[in-house]
Amino acid sequence: MTYAAVLHRLYHSPSPLTLVASPPPLSPPPPPTTTPRSRCSCSKGVEMAAVKAIRVHELGGPEVMRWEQVEVGEPKDGEIRIKNTAIGVNFIDVYFREGVYSAPLPFVPGMEAVGVVTAVGPGLTGRKVGDVVAYAGTPMGSYAQEQIIPASVAVPLPPSIDHNTAAAILLKGMTAHVLLRRVVKVQSGDWVLVHAAAGGVGSLLCQWANALGATVIGTVSNEEKAAQAAQDGCQHVIIYTKEDVVTRVKEFTAGKGVNVVYDSVGKDTYKASVECLATRGMLVSFGQSSGKPDPIPLSDLAAKSLFLTRPSMLHYTATREELLESAGEVFANVGSGVLRIRVNHTYPLSQAARAHADLQDRKTSGSILLIPDDS
Numbered sequence: 382m383t384y385a386a387v388l389h390r391l392y393h394s395p396s397p398l399t400l401v402a403s404p405p406p407l408s409p410p411p412p413p414t415t416t417p418r419s420r421c422s423c424s425k426g427v428e429m430a431a432v433k434a435i436r437v438h439e440l441g442g443p444e445v446m447r448w449e450q451v452e453v454g455e456p457k458d459g460e461i462r463i464k465n466t467a468i469g470v471n472f473i474d475v476y477f478r479e480g481v482y483s484a485p486l487p488f489v490p491g492m493e494a495v496g497v498v499t500a501v502g503p504g505l506t507g508r509k510v511g512d513v514v515a516y517a518g519t520p521m522g523s524y525a526q527e528q529i530i531p532a533s534v535a536v537p538l539p540p541s542i543d544h545n546t547a548a549a550i551l552l553k554g555m556t557a558h559v560l561l562r563r564v565v566k567v568q569s570g571d572w573v574l575v576h577a578a579a580g581g582v583g584s585l586l587c588q589w590a591n592a593l594g595a596t597v598i599g600t601v602s603n604e605e606k607a608a609q610a611a612q613d614g615c616q617h618v619i620i621y622t623k624e625d626v627v628t629r630v631k632e633f634t635a636g637k638g639v640n641v642v643y644d645s646v647g648k649d650t651y652k653a654s655v656e657c658l659a660t661r662g663m664l665v666s667f668g669q670s671s672g673k674p675d676p677i678p679l680s681d682l683a684a685k686s687l688f689l690t691r692p693s694m695l696h697y698t699a700t701r702e703e704l705l706e707s708a709g710e711v712f713a714n715v716g717s718g719v720l721r722i723r724v725n726h727t728y729p730l731s732q733a734a735r736a737h738a739d740l741q742d743r744k745t746s747g748s749i750l751l752i753p754d755d756s
């Protein structure tokens with residue numbers, strides 16, 4: 382379905398769309414600027430707005446994230462300035478903070494937010510002050526009260542999707558879309574193994590794969606997460622702290638193995654992932670929350686004619702058309718009840734360090750949000 386068709390359906394559906402879970406109440410768009418912003422003169426004499434943001438000056442643990450004033454200029458050609466109302470936390474934010482992926486220091490982390498447009502660059506059409514937009518991916522810098530982004534990465538929000546839901550789902554949901562519909566086309570009857578099945582991306586992968594007719598096996602660390610994974614469409618859940626993943630997968634599949642493994646854990650899991658695959662199966666290695674997996678010898682793939690891919694959502698949503706298609710599919714699936722959003726953890730933006738510590742300590746499940754505060 383095209384994005385235009387999806388939006389048309391969401392805006393003009395004659396009967397309310399059925400939701401599996403009660404959707405959060407629609408929140409009216411907040412006024413364009415309410416954060417008190419001081420102004421300062423930068424070296425070239427240009428007036429810059431000062432807002433607060435989390436900034437990383439040195440690589441390290443959660444404690445390196447400082448809550449401080451940063452300058453936000455005026456949007457240039459093709460850009461918009463947005464006042465963030467809800468910010469999504471993603472594991473990739475940890476990778477940048479630790480230096481697994483590199484960015485010039487100092488930097489403001491964060492790759493996902495919903496916000497209200499507060500200024501548009503000269504000559505830009507199609508965007509106006511007061512519009513509500515979401516973005517996921519580059520540029521980094523969403524852990525801020527306000528930020529500037531290219532208008533081309535901004536996605537309009539259907540009125541049926543509230544700010545928190547959109548910030549909780551856009552990056553993770555587009556990742557699930559890309560992994561299930563573009564990297565591999567999961568079909569009814571497929572067997573799929575999802576590691577970290579109760580996590581942000583994992584929860585959506587399981588729900589969506591189940592809706593596509595796949596039989597989903599999820600791995601999680603504890604009973605509470607196992608219950609969530611089962612609610613999210615896992616027909617089988619393996620608590621990997623108590624059970625051997627390969628043995629259980631072989632039992633469930635009568636020795637055949639699964640068609641696809643979605644592995645975001647990396648170092649700790651990739652060997653078992655390869656063993657869990659059926660002949661001609663596909664290992665989709667899309668993350669490394671436990672560390673970089675060791676190199677896999679090509680000969681390891683030969684025994685079962687396996688496929689291996691290491692995709693990034695950004696490469697599959699690089700054009701405006703691809704971005705809108707992915708976002709549209711995600712919003713449509715929220716609207717139709719295929720995807721239920723678990724916003725299990727919300728922190729004030731100023732306390733982003735706490736959110737990162739909890740994420741890395743495996744204390745979280747579902748999505749994590751930061752809400753901008755004025756502290």
Ligand SMILES: NC(=O)c1ccc[n+]([C@@H]2O[C@H](COP(=O)([O-])OP(=O)(O)OC[C@H]3O[C@@H](n4cnc5c(N)ncnc54)[C@H](OP(=O)(O)O)[C@@H]3O)[C@@H](O)[C@H]2O)c1
Nearest residue numbers: 471472577580581582601602645667668669671693694743
């Ligand atoms: N390639 C892409 O384009 C793309 C896009 C988005 C996300 N990702 C990747 O997808 C993964 C999930 O991201 P997310 O933001 O949704 O995070 P998440 O899955 O909510 O959080 C990570 C979960 O991974 C599990 N885990 C296993 N070993 C871990 C370890 N050593 N340290 C920390 N967690 C560990 C934990 O679940 P248990 O307690 O059940 O073990 C933990 O709750 C990340 O690896 C991320 O980089 C990739």
